[in-house]
Amino acid sequence: MADAEFVEFNAPHTPHPNAIEAFNVVLHTIKSEIVKSRHHWDKHEPKMWSRAQGLTDHQLTNFTVENDLVEVRSGPTSYGTIILGKIRIPAVNDELGEGFVHVRIHDPPNKGDQDVVFHSLFTDEGNRDADGHPTTWRAIQTKDTPLEFFNE
Template sequence: MASAEEITLNAPHSPPPKAIEAFRVVEHHIKSEILKSRHHWNLHEPKMWSRAAGISDAELVRFDISRDLVLCRSAPTSYGTIILGKIRLPAISDEEGEGFVHVRIHDPPNRGVEDVTFHSLFTDEGNRDADGHPTTWRAIQNADTPLEFFNE
């Protein structure tokens, strides 16, 4: 599996048609993983999805890849292409502004997009105290949160 030191991501850019197509292949899985993550973190640390408090599951995942995938980055690896995407969550608009999730998918080589797979959601455990324990949690990013490599 790749690490940030082993790959070179291209610069953040508007999603090209191929990226939109790749994310559409796994859109249902992304939505399912958002809800799974939300439910998991609500049991352990509700701050992670706190920006979605009071918003139903259905509202939270009411996004459309062709409209709400706003930024992409990618990097080739020996086993295909890693693609990062910043997806707008239309239901999230608060004092911090619009809300976004960062998603990592993988496109294996030589087959088109039919074998694209979901990899992970970025959940930021942020700053740490002197003992190494997280002090901030964030699954919903801001517009200005950089789309950087993550391996969760």
């Protein structure tokens, strides 16, 4: 399994057509996983998706890859390419500014975009107290949150 030490990612950049195609392959899954994550966290720690408070699931996932995938990074592995994407959530624009989710997908070699798979959403459990317990939670990132490798 890859981690940040073994994958060298390119610099953050606006998406090229191949990234747009790859994210469109898994768009339905991304939206489904956002809703599933939100419902899960709302049961355990509602602060995680607090920036979406008051939004319906449809409002939260009302984005398109063409308009809202604003930044990507990719890195090769022996088993394909890991692609990170920053997707704007148009319905979120609060005191922290616009809201974004960070998504990790994987494109195995040799089959074009036919076998692209969703891996995960970045849910930041942020700062920790002296006992190691999280003190902040954030699934919806700010524009300034760097797009970096994550394992969630």
